[in-house]
Amino acid sequence: xxxxxxNKINIQCSLLSVVWAVLLLGMSLGxxxxxxxxxxxxxxxxxxxxxxxxxxxxxxxxxxxxxGALQGIHDNNTTGRFTGxxxxxxxxxxxxxxxxxxxxxxxxxxxxxxxxxxxxAKKLLKVADQPEAKTSxxxxxxxxxxYLRQNECRANLLHTMPSRAMLADALAQYLAWKRWTKWFLxxxxxxxxxxxxxxxxxxxxxxxxxxxxxxQWDFEPGARRTDSGHNREQQVVNEYSQVGDYDILIVxxxxxxxxxxxxxxxxxxxxxxxxxxxxxVAWSGVHEQWxxxxxxxxxxxxxxxxxxxxxxxxxxxxxxxxxxxxRTASGQVDRLHPYIIGPAFNxxxxxxxxxxxxxxxxxxxxxxxITSARLTISVSPQKGFLHQFTTLDTLGYDxxxxxxxN
Amino acid sequence: MRLKYPQNRLSILLLLxxxxxxxxxxxxSTPLFAYTIYVSSEKxxxxxxxxxxxxxxxxxxxxxERPRGIALSxxxxxxxxxxxxxxxIEVLDLQTMKITHTLPxxxxxxxxxxxxxxxxxxxxxxxxxxxxxxxxxKRAKVTEIQVGVEPEGMGIxxxxxxxxxxxETTNMAHFINLQNMKVEDNVLVDQRPRVAEFSSDGKQxxxxxxxxxxxxxxxxxxxxxxxxxxxxxxxxHKDLIQPVGIKIATDGKQAFVALGPAARVAVxxxxxxxxxxxxxxxxxxxxxxxSPGEKFVFTTNGASNDVSVIDVERLKVKKSIRVGRxxxxxxxxx
Numbered sequence: 001x002x003x004x005x006x007n008k009i010n011i012q013c014s015l016l017s018v019v020w021a022v023l024l025l026g027m028s029l030g031x032x033x034x035x036x037x038x039x040x041x042x043x044x045x046x047x048x049x050x051x052x053x054x055x056x057x058x059x060x061x062x063x064x065x066x067x068g069a070l071q072g073i074h075d076n077n078t079t080g081r082f083t084g085x086x087x088x089x090x091x092x093x094x095x096x097x098x099x100x101x102x103x104x105x106x107x108x109x110x111x112x113x114x115x116x117x118x119x120x121a122k123k124l125l126k127v128a129d130q131p132e133a134k135t136s137x138x139x140x141x142x143x144x145x146x147y148l149r150q151n152e153c154r155a156n157l158l159h160t161m162p163s164r165a166m167l168a169d170a171l172a173q174y175l176a177w178k179r180w181t182k183w184f185l186x187x188x189x190x191x192x193x194x195x196x197x198x199x200x201x202x203x204x205x206x207x208x209x210x211x212x213x214x215x216q217w218d219f220e221p222g223a224r225r226t227d228s229g230h231n232r233e234q235q236v237v238n239e240y241s242q243v244g245d246y247d248i249l250i251v252x253x254x255x256x257x258x259x260x261x262x263x264x265x266x267x268x269x270x271x272x273x274x275x276x277x278x279x280x281v282a283w284s285g286v287h288e289q290w291x292x293x294x295x296x297x298x299x300x301x302x303x304x305x306x307x308x309x310x311x312x313x314x315x316x317x318x319x320x321x322x323x324x325x326x327r328t329a330s331g332q333v334d335r336l337h338p339y340i341i342g343p344a345f346n347x348x349x350x351x352x353x354x355x356x357x358x359x360x361x362x363x364x365x366x367x368x369x370i371t372s373a374r375l376t377i378s379v380s381p382q383k384g385f386l387h388q389f390t391t392l393d394t395l396g397y398d399x400x401x402x403x404x405x406n
Numbered sequence: 407m408r409l410k411y412p413q414n415r416l417s418i419l420l421l422l423x424x425x426x427x428x429x430x431x432x433x434x435s436t437p438l439f440a441y442t443i444y445v446s447s448e449k450x451x452x453x454x455x456x457x458x459x460x461x462x463x464x465x466x467x468x469x470x471e472r473p474r475g476i477a478l479s480x481x482x483x484x485x486x487x488x489x490x491x492x493x494x495i496e497v498l499d500l501q502t503m504k505i506t507h508t509l510p511x512x513x514x515x516x517x518x519x520x521x522x523x524x525x526x527x528x529x530x531x532x533x534x535x536x537x538x539x540x541x542x543x544k545r546a547k548v549t550e551i552q553v554g555v556e557p558e559g560m561g562i563x564x565x566x567x568x569x570x571x572x573x574e575t576t577n578m579a580h581f582i583n584l585q586n587m588k589v590e591d592n593v594l595v596d597q598r599p600r601v602a603e604f605s606s607d608g609k610q611x612x613x614x615x616x617x618x619x620x621x622x623x624x625x626x627x628x629x630x631x632x633x634x635x636x637x638x639x640x641x642x643h644k645d646l647i648q649p650v651g652i653k654i655a656t657d658g659k660q661a662f663v664a665l666g667p668a669a670r671v672a673v674x675x676x677x678x679x680x681x682x683x684x685x686x687x688x689x690x691x692x693x694x695x696x697s698p699g700e701k702f703v704f705t706t707n708g709a710s711n712d713v714s715v716i717d718v719e720r721l722k723v724k725k726s727i728r729v730g731r732x733x734x735x736x737x738x739x740x
Contacts, residue, residue, distance in 0.1 A: 078535065078555045079576040082592040291574060291598075294514065294532050294556055326577070326594065348574070348598040348617035352667075353645040390643060 036086045039076075039331035041318060042107035043069050043091045044100050044127070045118035045142075054260040059305050065118040065141055066091055067303040068311025072318025076325075085325055087318070094119075100127050108132045113333045116317050118142040118310065121152075128154040137333045137340075139317035142310055146199060149361040150397055153404035158340065158362045160316040161309070162282050164199035166396035170280040170368035170380035171250075171273060172203035173394070177382045180247035184213040184270070186262065188253040196252040196275065207385075213243040221257040237265035250274040277372070280380070283312030284371045289379075292350035316349060316364060320357075323347050352379070353392075360399045365392040441698050441740045442500075444485055445706055445713055446473035447730025453487065453498065454729040458697060458738070461715060461727055467503050469496050474734045475517035475560075479542075480524035482739040486542075488515040488529060495529060495540070500739070510547045512538040516558055517735075521584070522566035530557040530571055537571050537582065549587055553580045561602030561611055563626065570611050570624075572599035579613045579622070581629060591629045595622040601693075603652040605676070614649035614663060621649050621663055623679065633679045635663075642668050651693035655700055655718075662703050662716070664691040671705060671714075673721055683721050687714035695736040706733035 045065055052060060069089055076087040090112060092103035100123045107115070113136045117124055121143045128138055133156055140148065140159045149163050175181070183204060187197040204211055219236065241249065241262070249266055251274040253259035259276030271278060285306025288296060299307045307315075324336040324345065339345055341362065346354035355366040370378040381391045393399075441458035451473060455465035470489030473496075477486050485498040488511065495509040495518065511518075514533035521527065526548065529538045535555055539548040554576025561570040562584075569582040572595070579602055581591040596618020603612050610632070613622045621635040637647045648666030654676065655661070661674040669691060670684040688707025691714070695704045702724075703716040713733060715725040 075555050075575050078573075079578065082554070082576070082578060082580075083594070291532075291556065295575075297533060323577075323597075346597055346617065348577075353648075354597060354617045354619075390645060392645075 036080075036084050037331055039080075039085055039087045039114070039321070039325055040110075040112045041069070041073070041087060041089050041114045041116065041321060042104075042110075042112040043089060043116040043118065043314070044103050044107070045091065045093055046100070046120065046123065047093050047095050051256070054256060054258075061305060061308065063303070064308055065116070065310045065314045067299070067305075068307060068314035069116055069141075069318050071299055071302065071307075071311070072315040072322065075315075076318060076322030079322060079326055083326055083329070085322075085331065087322065087325075089318075099123065101130055104130060105132060108136065113137065114321055114331075114336070115139065116141050116314055118314070121145040121148055124148070124157070125152060125154070128157045135333060137321075137337050139320070141313040141317055145195065146397070149363045149402070149404070151403050153361055153402075155362075156337075158317075158320075158357060158364070160320070160364045161313040162366065162368060163363060163396050164196050165202060166363075166368060167280040167282075168196070168199035168203035169206065169395045171278070171370060172200075172207040172209060173380045173382040173385055174278075174280075174370045174378050175209060175248065175273070176207045177378075177384075180271075181209045182212045182245070182247045183209055184241070184243060184246035184249045185211050185215075186249060186251045186253075187214070187216050188251075188255065188257060188259075189216070189218055190255055192254045193252045196254055200250055200252060200274070212246050215240070215243070217251075217253070217258055219258065233261045234265055237262055238267055241266040241268070243267075246270060248273050248278075251276050278377060279371055280368050281371055282309040282366065282368060283307055284309070284369055284376070286371050286374055287350070287369055287376050289376065290350045290352045295350050316347070316355070316366075319347055319349075320345075320364075355392075358393070358399070360402045361397065361404050363396065365390065365395070367392065368395060441738055443695070443697075443704055443713070443736065443738050444476055444478070445729050445733050446476045446487060446735040447732055448472055448474055448708070448734040449732035450730035451489075452730045453485065454733070455503075456713065456727055456729070461725055463727065463729065465503060466730065467498065469498065469505060470494065470508075475515070475529075476735040476737050477518050477520050477527070478737050478739045479520065485737070485739075486518060486520070486527060488518055488735075490514050490516055490532070495527070507545065509540050509542070509545055510538075511540065512536055512547070512550065517560045519560040519562045519569070521562065522564070528560055528562070528569055530560050532556050532558060532574075535573070537569070537580075539587065551582055551587055551589060553582075553589065554578050554592075559600050559602040559613065561604050561613075563604050563611070564606060564608045568604075568611075568626065570602040570604070570613070572602050572613055574598045574600070574616075577615075577618075579611070579624060593622075593624055593629050593631065595624075595631070596620045596634070600650045601652050603654060605654050605658055606656045607658060612652050612654065612661065614652055616648045616650055616666065619644055619647050619649065621652065621674075635674060635679050635681070637663075637665060637668075637672055637681060637684075639665075639668055639670060639684055642670075651691070651705070653694045653696055653703060655696075660718075662694055664694050664705055666690055666692065667709075669707075671703070671716060685716055685721065685723055687716070687723055688712045688726060692734055693736050695738045697738055698740050704736055704738065706736045708732050708734065 144164045251259045324339040328335045349355045351367040385394045443456040445454040453467045470492035472491040475488040487496045495511040511529045512531035515529040516532045518529040536550045554573025556574035559572035571580045579593045596615035598617035623633040647668045651664035663672045673683045689709035705714045712726045717724045
């Protein structure tokens with residue numbers, strides 16, 4: 001097995017992939033097809049600042065989403081080589097203080113109509129509501145907010161990132177299979193933690209769990225790296241978690257401020273799940289079933305890190321465009337969009353069954369992974385959770401529950 | 407040690423035993439009956455050897471990491487094994503049951519086919535978008551051909567003119583002309599194509615699409631998709647009907663398609679392209695092989711760790727044979 005972490009730095013890697021994409025483009029122009037159809041895709045991504053993970057083993061990632069999109073571009077171009085289509089990616093970065101609409105209009109002005117958006121929900125909707133966006137097709141690759149799929153749907157906005165409800169349902173189904181039904185819920189101090197907890201509560205109700213204890217985690221995070229960190233965490237978590245008995249502690253800490261500290265430090269000898277520990281995710285570096293090994297290796301070799309769920313969501317978006325472009329022989333939004341949300345569309349996504357879009361919320365339905373830090377523990381939907389149409393729709397808000405009418 | 411029987415009776419017994427032995431030997435060496443089934447077990451890193459007459463496991467041979475595609479030499483004396491995680495093709499001498507040497511294959515070989523003359527073998531390298539051509543005798547790589555992303559299925563036309571390779575993420579069947587080793591045509595099929603299999607007259611090539619849930623029947627001459635065969639099984643969601651292995655009878659009348667997690671093999675009338683019957687086999691049925699004379703079809707069932715035996719005449723599953731964990735590839739030698 002090759003070591004995926006070579007000492008290349010990220011910039012070199014992305015440069016390499018650009019060179020690679022250009023080479024492929026050259027090949028397609030040169031050899032197989034005289035007339036190549038150019039299909040440009042834009043990525044607008046919010047710079048989140050340097051996020052320092054709690055674990056030293058986790059890399060600081062600066063091209064999250066972009067790397068996954070590039071892998072999709074490469075995969076599309078390999079097919080494009082044979083079909084005479086050439087895909088390119090243009091990236092616009094915006095900082096948290098500035099709106100994303102300017103970047104959107106800039107790319108739109110360059111003729112781009114297909115967009116990947118790695119933005120918070122509010123900014124996402126602002127872009128989707130621009131007049132120029134009416135003739136564009138947008139993919140949300142980053143925001144998990146349920147209201148984007150429940151109340152604030154937009155016809156031109158598709159979601160390849162799973163919603164919080166889907167993630168929570170995936171975990172709740174596995175815990176139902178395990179019969180770990182008594183939960184101790186620990187919620188972080190941010191609004192997104194509360195939103196995650198809300199999804200967990202809904203899932204608990206749907207799948208027969210009981211939240212027997214709930215606490216808020218209010219400690220200021222402080223510096224990530226200290227020389228005697230464990231002394232404090234050991235004491236604090238031990239005292240904090242002295243509650244009545246439960247089967248599993250479920251943590252809602254989307255900002256990665258404290259969740260990791262809870263594992264192995266609870267007062268009772270109980271496992272931890274949620275945003276940390278046993279986690280529901282769209283993708284993880286640990287996944288290697290259904291042919292994913294080769295997919296992961298390709299990514300590692302190019303980007304010298306493991307693929308994240310946002311990279312995977314970006315890849316899914318680019319591949320959805322690619323698949324529709326292949327089948328419709330077109331790069332036009334008015335041809336691609338109906339195909340992607342239509343009944344004929346399905347996509348192989350290394351998840352053991354085809355993935356497709358829900359026509360009521362524009363959400364991509366897909367199996368979700370239940371992972372530990374090192375392995376895939378299970379894949380949801382779990383056996384026995386039935387559905388009238390597809391068991392994939394047991395994850396997240398189903399058609400009758402949705403307020404969106406498309 | 408005391409003898410239980412008088413000497414003369416013992417010798418009669420011995421004689422009888424020998425006689426029986428030689429009758430058994432004669433039976434076994436009759437070409438009609440004597441054949442052997444080889445199964446690769448992806449998880450157990452072994453080749454399971456099954457006697458075709460008794461349908462019992464007679465041997466297990468340890469090989470390199472993650473054996474998947476396997477193929478026999480034309481003289482049936484050698485088995486070539488893609489050991490995917492060992493990045494090579496291992497050569498198993500079937501007389502001594504020892505790995506004698508390895509062949510260069512490029513990284514992560516998944517499936518291989520032997521050319522009609524038996525001189526070259528062709529392997530799909532899932533990791534680097536290549537098909538590798540290897541000279542078996544010289545034990546050397548001859549050339550590599552660039553194909554789509556994650557090459558997998560390998561079908562060779564009976565006249566040796568065409569090699570059809572499928573690429574899982576590109577969703578194409580690549581027609582490689584074996585005279586000049588060039589990709590001459592690319593046929594778009596449904597999602598995640600796995601196996602390519604020619605009809606015995608070479609006029610058609612059938613390609614299974616695991617995630618698309620269909621089998622595309624491609625006309626070799628025009629490279630047009632003549633028919634897309636879809637499957638429908640009551641009580642099983644279409645997402646879980648995932649065609650992989652294909653075998654087409656030599657008389658061209660029937661085809662068998664393994665349907666993965668649906669745990670069924672579809673029997674297809676090759677004239678009407680209608681499914682005649684779904685046969686319940688083991689879980690995650692993957693690849694298929696005919697017995698000599700095509701009286702039986704054998705299946706590898708990855709999730710239930712066994713091989714199902716289908717009686718072709720009666721269209722019934724006759725038996726299942728326990729093998730190593732995650733059985734994947736299967737081939738039958740006389």
